[in-house]
Amino acid sequence: MTIGISTYLFYLAISIALTIWVGRTIYKNGRVFLIDVYHGNESLADSVNHLLVCGFYLIVLGYVSLALKLGYDIANAQEGIEALSWKVGTVLVVLGTMHFFNLFVFTHLRRRTHGRHNNHPPVNPDSFTPVEQEV
Amino acid sequence: MLALTVLYDPECGLCRRAHQWLAEQTKLVELNFMPCASEEARKRFPQLDHDLTKKDLTVVGDDGAVYFGPKAWLMVLWALTRYRDWSYRLARPELLPTTRRVVSMISQNRYQISRVAGVNR
Numbered sequence: 028m029t030i031g032i033s034t035y036l037f038y039l040a041i042s043i044a045l046t047i048w049v050g051r052t053i054y055k056n057g058r059v060f061l062i063d064v065y066h067g068n069e070s071l072a073d074s075v076n077h078l079l080v081c082g083f084y085l086i087v088l089g090y091v092s093l094a095l096k097l098g099y100d101i102a103n104a105q106e107g108i109e110a111l112s113w114k115v116g117t118v119l120v121v122l123g124t125m126h127f128f129n130l131f132v133f134t135h136l137r138r139r140t141h142g143r144h145n146n147h148p149p150v151n152p153d154s155f156t157p158v159e160q161e162v
Numbered sequence: 163m164l165a166l167t168v169l170y171d172p173e174c175g176l177c178r179r180a181h182q183w184l185a186e187q188t189k190l191v192e193l194n195f196m197p198c199a200s201e202e203a204r205k206r207f208p209q210l211d212h213d214l215t216k217k218d219l220t221v222v223g224d225d226g227a228v229y230f231g232p233k234a235w236l237m238v239l240w241a242l243t244r245y246r247d248w249s250y251r252l253a254r255p256e257l258l259p260t261t262r263r264v265v266s267m268i269s270q271n272r273y274q275i276s277r278v279a280g281v282n283r
Contacts, residue, residue, distance in 0.1 A: 139247070148163065149236050149253035152227035156210045 165192040172197040175276035191241040232265040
């Protein structure tokens with residue numbers, strides 16, 4: 028097995044393991060948020076959670092797959108490790124971005140449903156006047 | 163608060179158009195419309211300064227809270243299901259001065275705007 032091929036295999040193994048780890052973290056911890064958003068409707072929360080994580084996996088694994096090709100030959104182990112480090116680094120940045128995007132989606136959903144139930148007027152009144160009730 | 167009375171200017175085309183638009187929106191709080199300084203309004207709010215309500219939009223809550231000018235616009239937004247979030251956003255300290263300026267400008271020029279936009283009739 029050449030150094031090039033083993034770099035690819037290491038890259039795939041590390042990237043996929045990282046993706047699964049982040050995906051499971053989002054899935055486990057996002058559930059609590061979503062149950063709150065959907066007011067305790069657990070089956071709906073689970074369904075939305077699953078769909079979000081599905082999208083997450085598709086985007087990240089899609090990126091991992093597209094970014095596989097190195098485009099140059101690797102002569103020795105040092106170059107192999109450098110290339111691997113660069114590739115895994117970009118995957119980590121993509122994972123981080125997706126993770127924050129997911130967090131943003133969760134908090135946005137949460138704030139939106141909570142805002143609906145906020146009955147406090149946005150401004151204080153200028154004054155008060157007596158109201159005659161209709162007869 | 164469950165209902166708001168909106169005292170609008172019946173002589174301004176823009177206000178009548180806004181009234182129509184509001185009537186079609188889904189609401190979280192009931193909106194009742196009354197022409198400003200009308201017999202009906204004077205009866206309902208005997209101690210309100212009705213000459214002032216002719217100058218700018220006025221909204222009165224069912225608890226007697228009076229909101230005038232830009233605040234009245236924000237209260238109307240707050241009553242609408244789709245725009246409640248916006249009322250809070252526009253009322254934030256960093257946006258409120260701009261909201262006031264824009265709303266006052268539209269209010270002061272409502273007859274000209276109605277004429278230019280062709281909504282006088």
